[in-house]
Amino acid sequence: MDRVVITGVGLITSIGEGRQTFWENLLAGRSGISEVQSFDTSAYSVHRGGEIKRFAPEKYVRNQSPGELGRSSQLAIAASYLALADAGMDPERLDPVMTGVSMGTTSGEPNQVERFNDALVAQEPERIGPEFIGRYPCHRIAGYVAGEFGLTGCNMMIPAACAAGNYAMAYAFDAIRAGRADVMLAGGADAFSRITYTGFARLFAIAPEKCQPFALNRKGMMPGEGAGILVLESLANAQNRNAPIYAEVAGYGLSCDAFHMTGGHPQGDGAARAMRQALTSSGLTPEEVDYISAHGTGTKSNDQHETVAVKKVFADAAYRTPISSIKSMIGHTMGAASAIESVVCALAISTSRIPPTINLDEPDPECDLDYVPNVAREHTVRVAMNNAYAFGGTNASLILRKFEG
């Protein structure tokens, strides 16, 4: 069975576009959180989020009319172009049959439902045209990406909420191993949305100012948006074209708490099972993990449950393994989150640097692990674990390791 490697990464985030800018800003601990502008928040008690303020889809989308695409699709296409360029691949010369797409999302294109409702509430349903069904269903994200590059290979959309990026990575990994594709564009995308913002606001889960994962005074998560796309390819394909390799996909674990729709299991049951499976399928022990990219949303319960789950699996090694949450900087990018965090793991491996958890002023005694507070760290990372947890009790852990021939 073929090994699967990561040879390109593409990002559109609130702290920058493309690998280099994103990584520099992440290591510098810069925040992408700002006042929400895409809709009026005056009726809300919170007003901040991780919006991308200067995204210009027309800079990227060439073969389709950018205005006809939903924002999540625009973000996904832009990140795909960046990932292909990063991998040294010519988007015009992809093998159309053996190149596939695997995308994750939480809400797909919720802005399209908002437009639908704006027309309906204004009692102008005739304003709703063919574009609602043309743009809204979430499979359009993977579809528009394939349309942009003319790809007829396997095309998958996995709306597994906030673990979707990892689910999409897992699918792409298996598709290449099973010989269904040589190259996969894998990742996730989610657009900033009134619906998502309202929902988290109603759960009183949004922090007023900043996102502070694992801090004693953390006040909640911060809705965000973005896209992270990785070029996954079979080792043979990568070696044939002498492509530099960021990391190898080692294995993954997927599980469900089957316990609560919006909260994690207090003893971290499903999360621990996903981590253990990921280790087993990678042939690794907890001691061999050098870095954990946390789900780390910044809510009281998530960060505590996640800490419990990591301790359950890693025992003493939990205290020696650096853990950080980039959600402290770009907020929770929903279905894109674990895709972007997969990029973080790949870059941590290839650059031997770990991004910090910013805003971690006062540690929470219940969260007593090494969260790489506030300052990036030089650290040799051979193995990185990326954890993601989602509504529905869905858990996904992905393991990347340094490629060694």
Next chain:
Amino acid sequence: MANRVVITGAGVLSALGDTPETLYAGLCAGQNGVGTLSHPDLPTDGYAGVEISGFSPQTYLGDKNFRPLDRTSHLAASAVHLALSDSGWTEDKLREQIVGLVLGTMFCSVRTIAEFDRRAITLGPSYAKPLDFANTVINAASGQTAIWHHLRGINSTISTGLSSGLQAIAYATDLIHAGRADRLVAGGVEELCFESVYGFGRAGLLAGDGKPSENAVAIPFDARRNGFVPGEAAAFLMLETLDAARARGSKILAEIKGYGTAYDPTWGRTAKTAAVIEQAMTGALRDARRTPSDIRCLSASANGSVNMDAFEAEAIARLFAQAGDLPVTSIKTALGESMGASGALQIVAMTQTMQNGTLPGIHGLTHIPENFPLTASCAENRHGDFPIALINAINYDGHCCSLVLEK
């Protein structure tokens, strides 16, 4: 040697009944689930649709608190219950062993999502219901169903439009082949609601003007066809390795031999579409190590759409040119286009055909276009042995999935 994947139970909720047997009997008898939607004060009032009338989750799930679940989740949890029981899985066994879920759906509940937002914009954000927010994520039905049935394994949601259900079953098969899971429930669910029906109507995809009339013809492959009738359904299968099924002495309904997928980057708008559909079917045959002449019948995706039915017919004609008179059927005269549930429903119907030796015809098909690979007998039930079948599920804007099922 990869694990062989078999179906050890099936659960179905459809307008023609809530067991595989009643669904199949209805299809064989030419029953039709098309009715008229009652959507007071909405533009879709009086539209044609296939609803599961009188559905109540209590019937299947007992007297519990259903408030946290919406209709999509009620349908999913109920049909999964039916599949688990049909396969002999009890609550106790589900606490002992880990079972996962791969759920296909096009929208999950776009009604829940839209209503949540409408409350916020009409009454103010503080009137949006937190309980509903949990159901606005597209994996809500798989999460709710997992909680309900204590399914602690892989919990994935697949959304590839009208092919979601078949694609979910295909993915689950891969997961078992690869040894990532031993037992998965897989299938599809879709509820019928104003938002999706109106959207389809505005996109010109519904038969006629969406309302039942002589001018609205949603008969698959018929020359008079002019769109589909939207439907709702849920269909789930219990999938296990052959070894696991034999070890526990389970019945085996059929085996999934392989599948193929392909994507049409022109979104069903060009001549390339037929070639892409053929690519999916060819991939399925290759995966199953079968040739076109091995296939004894085909359950088509055709739902009455002008272009997509023609593209599928063209692809079938090309691939099966040498295969003689291949019996082709579609369940969608009777059940409409049930979106994410369609492909899973087709498999349930086909397992019945394999056991009972009758392939339900495409009822109502009277005007067969000359270049379509269909004979007049496609309109009638056919009797015979159907040990190997090809199942197609094709979305109107790109996703194609084809799967080989064997007795």
